[in-house]
Amino acid sequence: MAFTIKQEIANFGGKLLKLSHESISTKTTMDVNVYLPKQFFQSTSKKIPTLYYLSGLTCTPQNASEKAFWQPQADKYGFVMVFPDTSPRGEQVPTDPENSWDFGHGAGFYVNAQKDPYAKNYQMFKYVHEELPNALSSFHYFQNKIDFVKLKSITGHSMGGFGAVSGFLKLYKDFASCSAFAPILAPSLVPWGQKAFKGYLGDEEKKLWGEYDPSVLVKSVENVDDKKILVHIGSNDPFLEKQLKPELFLAACKGTSWEKSIELHIVDGFDHSYYFISTFVPEHAEFHAKALGLV
Numbered sequence: 366m367a368f369t370i371k372q373e374i375a376n377f378g379g380k381l382l383k384l385s386h387e388s389i390s391t392k393t394t395m396d397v398n399v400y401l402p403k404q405f406f407q408s409t410s411k412k413i414p415t416l417y418y419l420s421g422l423t424c425t426p427q428n429a430s431e432k433a434f435w436q437p438q439a440d441k442y443g444f445v446m447v448f449p450d451t452s453p454r455g456e457q458v459p460t461d462p463e464n465s466w467d468f469g470h471g472a473g474f475y476v477n478a479q480k481d482p483y484a485k486n487y488q489m490f491k492y493v494h495e496e497l498p499n500a501l502s503s504f505h506y507f508q509n510k511i512d513f514v515k516l517k518s519i520t521g522h523s524m525g526g527f528g529a530v531s532g533f534l535k536l537y538k539d540f541a542s543c544s545a546f547a548p549i550l551a552p553s554l555v556p557w558g559q560k561a562f563k564g565y566l567g568d569e570e571k572k573l574w575g576e577y578d579p580s581v582l583v584k585s586v587e588n589v590d591d592k593k594i595l596v597h598i599g600s601n602d603p604f605l606e607k608q609l610k611p612e613l614f615l616a617a618c619k620g621t622s623w624e625k626s627i628e629l630h631i632v633d634g635f636d637h638s639y640y641f642i643s644t645f646v647p648e649h650a651e652f653h654a655k656a657l658g659l660v
């Protein structure tokens with residue numbers, strides 16, 4: 366499917382492209398930002414790997430593009446950044462009946478909805494993990510110089526941190542590495558996750574909840590390649606105790622192949638914002654660059 370280039374912006378050593386395309390999965394127009402590092406504009410025989418960044422509640426592709434400062438890191442190591450949107454949007458797309466910001470528009474939770482009226486559009490897992498990488502691969506602008514499908518890693522923030530870890534565990538072989546900032550890692554047990562899973566997957570479908578919940582997935586996905594998951598959470602995060610609850614995820618990992626593979630850092634004084642995220646982006650960039658064979 367073709368992309369429309371809405372804006373092409375010189376940024377650090379490369380370019381930020383603001384794209385949109387018609388999605389088959391969501392049946393809507395989807396926005397996505399792609400940062401092309403300086404290496405894209407130099408002659409290279411090797412394909413450039415990709416780091417996908419999944420944003421949190423209320424975000425569009427702009428939040429992280431403007432405030433996370435991934436771009437200088439992408440230039441430093443030579444990876445492409447992809448910033449997808451967080452949900453389908455538009456007047457015809459149903460949203461939260463309560464009009465709250467934790468469900469519906471801007472809150473697709475990276476699952477494939479099964480419940481009406483959301484199932485028609487909220488197919489974000491399929492969109493992010495299948496449709497988008499394949500569509501980007503065939504976009505002529507990129508001249509086949511980028512590997513969007515086979516050489517990729519994933520990261521994200523909050524709802525997007527959940528999406529990154531959930532997607533990584535479900536598609537273990539597809540990703541070189543995974544990290545997350547303030548992720549929701551036990552969604553079935555916290556209010557944001559319960560509301561989203563109930564609305565998109567159904568209250569009666571607890572088995573389906575487990576197919577996305579990282580705290581359930583770690584019990585069945587074998588970490589055969591001894592991959593690590595890097596996580597940072599601020600000690601002053603207002604959502605730490607009610608929504609993030611990293612202790613539940615650590616407890617779930619106990620006795621599994623993931624027990625020694627979660628590198629969790631609770632960092633003193635930081636909150637939930639992009640001031641926190643941008644502080645630790647360089648550490649996450651290096652972590653992914655190593656796994657992608659760039660250092």
Ligand SMILES: N[C@@H](CCC(=O)N[C@@H](CSC=O)C(=O)NCC(=O)O)C(=O)O
Nearest residue numbers: 421422423424428466522523524525639
């Ligand atoms: N209602 C507020 C707060 C919403 C918020 O904090 N959103 C976070 C993600 S929370 C978990 O997924 C966020 O990333 N906000 C965008 C930002 O640029 O900080 C609001 O609407 O901002």
